[in-house]
Structures are given as structure tokens and as C-alpha cells.
Amino acid sequence: MKKLINRPEDVVREALAGIALAHAGRLVVHTDPHWIARADAPVAGKVAIVSGGGSGHEPLHGGFVGPGMLDAACPGEVFTSPTPDQMLAATQAVDGGAGTLHIVKNYTGDVMNFEMAADLARDEGLTVEQVVIDDDVAVKDSLYTAGRRGVGATVLAEKICGAAAEEGRPLAEVAGLCRTVNERSRSMGVALTSCTTPMAGKPTFDLGEDEIEVGVGIHGEPGRERRPQATARELVDTLAGAVVEDLPFTSGDKVLAFVNGMGGTPLMELYVVYAELHRFLEERGVEIARNLVGSYMTALDMAGCSITLLRLDDELTRLWDAPVDTPGLRWGA
């Protein structure tokens, strides 16, 4: 294992120290327990949005904290769910009196710990709603998941709900939008290489010189099939094919197309994939109205990508376009 780290057991703490130093004045990083909040939280009268999960997926979630997106994120150890005390403390810190939405990726530990945190927060008199994201069409159940895994749609839900909260929408509406984004989104990924967690020090799974894992999870969980290496065109046909069939996305749909790098794949290749995805959708009469191309939800150093499609409507499009000011996503009005 070669990584830019010190001791494997210190990686998360030290990366959070780097985030705190790099984004001082915009983000606050709390230790013991760990959570990251926007510097101006709590914002009085605004619905607060909290997410979190294991580390190793940066910029998700901490890099999406800021005006127009998350109020707080709770980072666990690498590929390990954060603990209920983290979510509770973060919720208490950012709740502005209008309630808090927890956006939870569908992994057993995350769901369980977020539920416990919500119960504890309600005991403290706080109002909490939770929405579980489960957009990955690859497999029904998985290594750490009952049901489908939560992947790329999480980024889209955090952005769209963040914009709605910023507009002053009430908790029920913001949570409803989160469910809508999840219902209208589908994703699938592929790994060209495994990832290596710092503590394990060796690849999470073995993949032959010419093999790829189609439908891989963001922790290296098995997908649908292991197959020989393929071209970008063939891979897009497979990934986007599974995504499109599942919802289904059909002719006349307008979508947000998100090509996400897994951490070890350079941007140049993601643009090749995006060009193929555009071709694939155009052939089916599906129009890409918005797009996002880059490494936003990673799996440490895994080479590969995922494709997420969200069927847009006018409201979702408007909320996607709204200003956002976070380290990971940033644009103006």
C-alpha cells in the first residue's frame, strides 16, 4: 500500500484537520465527536440538513457543507458508519428551530445509527425527519445493505434539498423533495481496480489484470458480474442500460446526468464516458438538461466510475441551479 498518509489509524482525524485548516471561516470541524458544520450554523428559521457516513468518499459529505447544501456532515472512520452521538451532536448544533432533515445512504450501519440519533434528538425536543437514499440498481441486497445501496443520488439530494431549505421551505416539503429525488434517480458503477483501505493495507477485493467489476459498490462490494475489460462505449451501454431500464427513463424525459469518478480515475476519462452517455441517451430520446462530471463520491483510490440519472422537472431544475457555496460544489446565481 502506498498512500499519502501517516499512521493508518490517524487518517480520518488528520484529513479532518486539513479540512478545518483549508476551509477555516467557512466550515467548523468539531472533534470528539467528529462533525463538520457551516460556520454560520445554526441558521435561525431554516430547516437544517445533516448527512454523513463512512469516510473515504470525499468530497462527500464534508465537502458539501455550506450555504445551499448541507448544514452538517458526520464522518465515520474509513468505510465505517458514524456513531449516533455524532449525528445527535451535529443535529443539536445546526438545528435552527425549523427541524432537521437527515439524508441517509442505505447501508445497514448508517440507517441504524441515524435512527438512534433521531430518537435521541426527539427525546431532546428536536424535530427530525429522515430520508434513506437507495438509488443503486446493481444488486438487490449487498455486503452492508438490505435493499439497494445509496450512491450518486445522495449528492443530488443534498444539493436540491439544500436549495429548498435555503428558500425557507418547511421540513415536510424539504423531506418530500428528498424522497422525490430518490424516487426519480437511478445509478450504477463499475470498478477497474479495487480500493485499498488504510487499515487493511491491501486491496479490498482481487481483480485480474483484464477484469472489471460491473455494478460495484462504493466500498468495493460485489456487483452484478465480473467481466473482461471493455471499451467506454460498452461500459456506458451496460451501466446506462441498467439505469434507464430500471426507472424506466423514456423518450421525452429531461435528466440530470451525473458521471462520477471513483477516486483513482482521471477527469479526462470521465469526459470520454460523458460523451458516450450523451450518445446513449440521445439515441433513446432522453435529453440531458443538466450534468455533473467529476469525482464527487469516491471509493478511496478505486479506478472506475458511476452513472446517475435523475429525471428532472422544472422545480428540481430550478433548485439544482440555485447558488451553492461549498468546497466541493460551488456556483452563483
Place this chain on the structure above:
Amino acid sequence: MKKLINRPEDVVREALAGIALAHAGRLVVHTDPHWIARADAPVAGKVAIVSGGGSGHEPLHGGFVGPGMLDAACPGEVFTSPTPDQMLAATQAVDGGAGTLHIVKNYTGDVMNFEMAADLARDEGLTVEQVVIDDDVAVKDSLYTAGRRGVGATVLAEKICGAAAEEGRPLAEVAGLCRTVNERSRSMGVALTSCTTPMAGKPTFDLGEDEIEVGVGIHGEPGRERRPQATARELVDTLAGAVVEDLPFTSGDKVLAFVNGMGGTPLMELYVVYAELHRFLEERGVEIARNLVGSYMTALDMAGCSITLLRLDDELTRLWDAPVDTPGLRWGA
């Protein structure tokens, strides 16, 4: 070799097609010859800024085209200089009557071809100034370079000169600022793995299981030494030590600290490096006034990072903070 591509010989063309589709309305991608320009170019009365170089370093340079940064970028084949006809055509397309600045990384082919393009442009009656960036302290001469290589300072120069041009400053001043940025910047990088060009299909250089290349170039050129793997702290001491000694940066300096990922290194590790860099500089009385952490000048899939420091003054800081709206760097006023 496992990459998200189709035929190796089509990678650059197809990635540019993806860029054109993803950023339609903001960027124009011209083919035959290849150049990328901001959609509103030429901007009358504004100094135009053109850069370029081999592909494989994305988002550099094409991802930095847009208001507040470059007017055009000329992508060559992977790790191959663009041709003079590309720079000439781009210059003709974006010159707004106030002259054009070419920002050139110091590689023999780039320098030669940009010089030819400038001569051709002057023959057409255009005014062109050129500034060569050579901020890499690792080695005196290198595989493709006489003198020092141009690396991370290029990103900073493109941003700062772009802001100055946007303010309406004349060509001589914008070029002068570019020289100032280069004079006040120093960089050094490290590779944990080689990169693999699509056409070669195998790693550019061999590195043992536990070896790293200190002072590596962005095309995999040899650095100062090959040594056993080290901690993030030791690597920062080595890289930042060489950078700080060279200018030198001394107590009381305010700097922009840029931790750049080489393409195969996840963001989490870059933040560990940033925390170490902050510690290193604080010990020496050097204050980080601005920072940039991410993969902005890559070497395909190479794992590793580089550190760039720029000694700031009030004007450089103000120009760094000015709004920018490109796919790769984006922030408001």
C-alpha cells in the same frame, strides 16, 4: 492497462467531445485544429489569455477556460505539445483588440511551438506576449525541458492574469503579473505510482512496491531521487523544504499554498498533506493566507501530489479572490 476509454488514439478527441457537450453554452470546442474557447470570446477591449499543452493534465488547461481565467486553451495529444496552428487559430479567435498573452509551461516542444505561433500571429498583425512558467525546483534540466519544468504555478498564473485581464488591464501589465507569479512561486511533486499513457499501454516508468519518486514531473520524468515509501509528514518536509529553501520563503511571508493531486490520489489524502504543510509552514513563521487543495494539474492516473507556494502581496491576493467561472475553478465575488 485498464482505462475508461475506447481506442487509445481517440481519447483526446472523445474527451474534448465530452467537454463540449458537458459545458455547451459556456465553452466552444473547435476541431481541426483543436482549441477550447469561452463562448463569449472575443471580448472586445480585453487582453486575451491563451494557454495550452499536452492533454492528460485535466482540468488543466481546458477546464480553466471561462470568465476570470483563460480565453482559450490548446490541447495537444496526451503528453504531446499542441501544434503552432492550434495556438495561432486560438489566438486569432479570442484576440479582442487588446493583445493576447500566451502562458507557456517550460517544456521544449511547448516553448518552440508557442514561439512559432506568436511569430505567425504577429505576421497577421496581432500583438502577442509570452511568459514561460518554470516553477519546479526538483531538477535543473529534465527529459523534455531545458531549465526548470513548469507545473503548479501555471494554474495560479492563469487565475491571477485572468482576473487582471478581466479588470481591463493592458497587455504589458498582465504579462508583468504573470512573470511576477512565476518569480514568486516554487513547486515540487512526488509520485507513488507511475502514470500510463493510453498509447503506450504500460507504465511510463517502473517503481517498486515500496518506492516513490521524489521530484517527479507531470509526465513521469525522473525527479531528484527514488527512495523508500515515507509518511505524509516526511514527504511534506522534503517537498516543502525544497520549495521553501529555493525562493526562499521566510518568516513573515504570506503565501498561497496549493496541494495538487496527480490524478490517482484521493482528496482525503490531499487534506492529510495540507495539514502537514500547514504545520511545516507555521513552524517557519510562514502564513498561509490562501489555499487550494485538489487535483487541478494531473498526470493521468499517477498517484502522488505536488506542493506549490506563491508569495502573495495585496494585489496578487485581490486578483486570486476575484470571481472566476470555469469548469475547474469557480467562485463569486
